[in-house]
Amino acid sequence: MSAPVTVSAAASAAERILVFWVPDWPVRAYLRELESAEEDPPATPAIALIANRQVIACSDAARAEGVRVGLRETEAQSRCPSLAVPPHDPEVDERRFAPVIASLEHLIPGVEPLRPGLCAMRARGPARYYGGEDRAADAILSLAEQLGLPGARVGIADGRFAAEQAARASSTDPAVTAPSEGVRIVPAGAAAAFLSSLPVGRAAQPAFAEVLHGLGIRTLGALAALPEDAVRQRFGPEGVAVHRRACASGPQHGSEVRPRTPVRELAVELSLEPPVESAEQLAFACMALAERFVSGLAEDRLVCTALRIELTDDIGVRHERVWSHPHRFTAADAVNRVRWQVAAMPTTPAGAESGREGAGIACVRLSPAHTDRAAAHEPGLWSTEPDTRVHHHLSRVQSRLGHTGVGTMGLVGGRLLAERQSFVPWSTGRAGRRESRSSAAGPWPGAIPGPTPSLVFPEPIPVELCDSSGAPVAIDDEDLLTAxxxxxxxxxxxxxxxxxxxxxxxxxxEQWWRGAPERFRLQLQLADGDAWLLLHEQGRWHAEGRYD
Known part of the structure; x- marks a missing residue:
């Protein structure tokens, strides 16, 4: 039985706070990122995002198998052998949650993002507008359903901490009312009683919670029963902050919610009626849209270096892609990307399951995936005109030949020389390249040490390597030459x-488990200085490259 809760006279009454929470947001953001990149999601519903070899977030299916946040990666995989363990990217969490916050600000002004997947707002205004706290919460959850966020939760209580705990509470917890699915409301004045049975680890850091456990203080109610002055003398400011959370008291000055300044909407959208089928017609229709997009960025002294294009056809199927630029997007560049994206979309016959469907594109949306200060992209003091001319002419040729018509070669990871060459379309920066799991630097066991051949054959050329008697040279069981x-x-x-x-x-x-044959490499030099790189596979020699 918890001791009676007493609140210090110095503590001010907490205002009513509404918290919006999307459970497992990092996992949802990861799946949305795969969907936008048109990549297949993991084959298993059990997903755990990993950082520093620890589980940062996991799905419901993973939790059902015993996976928990904070577990080591190996322990999580031992509990769930089919677990998918992609790396966690905090930038994806923030970027994918930004549109959700913007939509909430259209519904209820004054939103403070706490972290990706969690935000807070004052409850008084929405409650008066919608006719009650429960109706305001229902309006927010309706918006969440429209945004494709089923299972979102809303908690309302005295103070931000109590509201966060209410959003995570069950409908059967004491002092909690659940007027509808996903809504948890702690009545005014009952927040301290609601928090009293919770463990102190909910409000304190692990090290401080361990100290409190050693003193026999295991619940927030037991901590709140202590005088605030005694807590201050014993534990200092950190203890006072935890004590105030346990008492559900408000801040001494101001409000707990500090709404952010609403971000200006930089995305532009164009609806087309009737839908447009041709890539050239769509590009012509988007010229004014692209000019408006670039002008809007210029007003904020920004430039776009990565552009997200969303194309929606007349039956609601959305095709999204992010394009990058080595410098900055102009209106002409944006129009060209729209044309290329439409041209690359496969037309699906009737009855097929993927590709481009419907009568054509009905909506085009341009939004910046990455922006930069315009001052950072101004020309330098000395003229850079030759580079500008080269880029201008190659971009014009590319606009006629298509996205893959002009490009440069780059190095990627791999073992064979031909595998390491990658064609990169012109006007595509590093952000636009799909990075392999391992970089070009390796490690790649079996790769060539030192300088690579200056001439690489697209297909290895058959060669014959003989000894002094004319007999062919092969590889023996000890991985050595036979002569x-x-x-x-x-x-x-x-x-x-x-x-x-x-x-x-x-x-x-490599991939011996799939039956891939063994291959051997050999560097060879002739008496006249000519040098070759040979490849031995299935008893035959081939020339992979030649050194100058």
Missing amino acids: RPARLRVSGTGFDAPVSDWSLPWPLR
């Missing part, structure tokens, strides 16, 4: 210069 190489013949053409030096062969063993 000393003497002559090299490439595509039936022999070389007068004999083989002078060669390296030990080194193996390339």
